[in-house]
Amino acid sequence: MTTDQLAFLNEPPNPYWLASTPTTNYPQLADEISADVAIIGAGITGLTCAYLLKSEGITVAVVDADHVCQGTTGHTTAKITSQHGLIYSKIKQQMGHEAAQQYAVANETAIRKIEELIRVRKIDCNFRSQNAYLYTEREGYIKKIEEEAKLAAQLGIEASVTEEIDLPIKIKAALCFAQQAQFHPRKYLLSLALDIPGNGSYIFEQSRIVDIDDKKKYVLKTSAGHRLNADKVIIASHYPCYNKAGLYFARIYQERSYVVTVKTSNPYPGGMYITAEEPGRSFRSLESEEGELIMVGGQHHKAGQGIDTREHYKKLAQFAQATYPDAQFRYRWSTQDCMTLDGVPYAGQFLPSTPNLFLATGYGKWGMTNSMVSAMIIRDLIVKGESPWQHVYNPSRQTIAASAKTFVVETLNVANQLVEGKLSGAPTDADIKPGEAKVVIIDGDKVGAYRDEQGTLHLVDTTCTHLGCELHWNAAELSWDCPCHGSRFTYEGEIIEGPTVKPLKKGKEQID
Numbered sequence: 442m443t444t445d446q447l448a449f450l451n452e453p454p455n456p457y458w459l460a461s462t463p464t465t466n467y468p469q470l471a472d473e474i475s476a477d478v479a480i481i482g483a484g485i486t487g488l489t490c491a492y493l494l495k496s497e498g499i500t501v502a503v504v505d506a507d508h509v510c511q512g513t514t515g516h517t518t519a520k521i522t523s524q525h526g527l528i529y530s531k532i533k534q535q536m537g538h539e540a541a542q543q544y545a546v547a548n549e550t551a552i553r554k555i556e557e558l559i560r561v562r563k564i565d566c567n568f569r570s571q572n573a574y575l576y577t578e579r580e581g582y583i584k585k586i587e588e589e590a591k592l593a594a595q596l597g598i599e600a601s602v603t604e605e606i607d608l609p610i611k612i613k614a615a616l617c618f619a620q621q622a623q624f625h626p627r628k629y630l631l632s633l634a635l636d637i638p639g640n641g642s643y644i645f646e647q648s649r650i651v652d653i654d655d656k657k658k659y660v661l662k663t664s665a666g667h668r669l670n671a672d673k674v675i676i677a678s679h680y681p682c683y684n685k686a687g688l689y690f691a692r693i694y695q696e697r698s699y700v701v702t703v704k705t706s707n708p709y710p711g712g713m714y715i716t717a718e719e720p721g722r723s724f725r726s727l728e729s730e731e732g733e734l735i736m737v738g739g740q741h742h743k744a745g746q747g748i749d750t751r752e753h754y755k756k757l758a759q760f761a762q763a764t765y766p767d768a769q770f771r772y773r774w775s776t777q778d779c780m781t782l783d784g785v786p787y788a789g790q791f792l793p794s795t796p797n798l799f800l801a802t803g804y805g806k807w808g809m810t811n812s813m814v815s816a817m818i819i820r821d822l823i824v825k826g827e828s829p830w831q832h833v834y835n836p837s838r839q840t841i842a843a844s845a846k847t848f849v850v851e852t853l854n855v856a857n858q859l860v861e862g863k864l865s866g867a868p869t870d871a872d873i874k875p876g877e878a879k880v881v882i883i884d885g886d887k888v889g890a891y892r893d894e895q896g897t898l899h900l901v902d903t904t905c906t907h908l909g910c911e912l913h914w915n916a917a918e919l920s921w922d923c924p925c926h927g928s929r930f931t932y933e934g935e936i937i938e939g940p941t942v943k944p945l946k947k948g949k950e951q952i953d
């Protein structure tokens with residue numbers, strides 16, 4: 442690819458969903474407020490929980506550290522589908538047929554519920570019914586796809602196998618789920634959010650929850666010292682921002698993936714596509730002001746780890762151009778999602794001993810339906826005391842052999858990152874060019890140094906304020922990222938995303 446074609450990578454990331462919708466301006470939590478349910482996080486999970494609970498006459502207070510839907514939800518690819526890789530075979534093998542059945546019914550119900558909300562509330566959010574395809578270019582995956590199709594059909598999903606798709610890619614087989622959908626996630630959620638404040642319910646922005654006290658009621662405290670009292674709390678902060686119990690930091694890891702959008706003369710055939718095998722690649726269209734664009738996603742890796750992040754964009758751009766030779770690049774962005782040990786989200790009671798504290802996370806990059814499922818489970822647990830899907834999503838489910846193996850691998854990886862970061866030598870010179878970052882030693886301390894394009898050096902302590910891992914530089918997004926649990930910070934040390942609730946310590950005095 443030519444330097445000109447890659448020039449768009451020199452611009453800052455620009456997620457289309459954020460670029461095409463206004464920034465919200467809900468108030469900060471400034472007084473002491475009470476509600477029946479406090480919800481931490483105003484992404485698709487928090488807002489869906491809030492909407493469903495308020496519809497039951499329950500008052501809610503949603504509190505977000507940033508603005509509504511600027512986290513992972515503002516950077517997703519927003520396919521609304523119950524096709525989550527080869528999930529049904531996996532669940533059946535790990536947890537049995539009944540669990541796979543619950544998962545299928547829950548996610549198909551979620552698609553219909555989102556569709557119904559959009560229809561009833563007349564939300565203009567580019568909702569389009571689509572087929573979803575999981576395709577393979579490898580002989581070895583054909584059988585897996587056929588088995589998944591058979592099982593999905595048994596579970597009630599309109600599933601079939603095809604040997605061709607309409608993308609310019611030669612495949613061996615694809616699993617097709619009919620009656621799936623795509624939308625513009627922020628248009629949908631900003632509209633839903635409008636119904637939340639009022640009659641004792643609230644949305645607060647720029648209010649980070651830094652502590653949860655379990656007294657007679659729950660008392661949530663913000664970094665500015667304000668309080669929110671509630672009978673029940675839902676942690677919808679993506680990676681749980683609550684560390685005092687549950688050992689979730691050892692049960693969740695984050696994966697980062699990349700998206701580029703292209704304009705091409707090839708009319709897009711419709712459909713949403715994803716590979717069954719590595720390297721992961723995904724396609725869907727989006728309707729922009731300049732007409733149809735094609736979103737191409739992929740290049741996932743464990744958050745905060747691996748090669749220079751700019752290489753991921755380059756590889757994805759090369760793939761997009763090989764697929765669409767006249768591709769002109771438009772938007773680019775990346776984001777990360779929480780992964781659980783067995784591939785099934787954690788949604789329900791935070792712990793068996795906390796009947797009023799709930800959690801929804803670990804969607805494994807399938808959060809559009811899983812957030813609706815989680816919100817319905819939590820609503821039902823609060824309103825009726827039970828949900829038909831609570832067992833498969835139970836955050837305290839018994840870990841089975843396969844996930845215990847993942848657990849060992851993942852925690853070993855975290856331990857390695859923790860130790861490796863602390864022991865490895867760091868350069869002692871501060872010869873850093875504009876746009877570059879290095880970890881340097883100043884007075885014996887490791888300091889992360891980034892020199893901006895104006896020449897100012899920004900210094901931060903590269904010890905993650907969550908659990909003390911050593912941060913890595915992310916050159917594509919200009920951020921310091923944690924390789925253990927995925928917290929991210931600006932080069933000035935401010936939090937971009939959790940689980941941490943504390944900014945980085947600023948480095949030594951600024952030097953030029």
Ligand SMILES: Cc1cc2nc3c(=O)[nH]c(=O)nc-3n(C[C@H](O)[C@H](O)[C@H](O)COP(=O)(O)OP(=O)(O)OC[C@H]3O[C@@H](n4cnc5c(N)ncnc54)[C@H](O)[C@@H]3O)c2cc1C
Binds near residue numbers: 505806
């Ligand atoms: C590249 C990529 C593509 C994807 N594509 C799809 C797709 O096509 N289909 C699909 O179904 N899913 C997809 N997903 C997954 C989906 O986008 C996510 O699972 C989902 O958006 C997560 O929503 P959330 O509300 O849980 O988290 P978020 O949207 O991140 O919201 C969490 C909110 O909590 C706030 N918060 C955090 N800590 C605190 C605190 N201490 N106090 C107050 N607020 C706090 C944050 O500011 C944030 O706004 C994709 C994921 C990735 C990474």
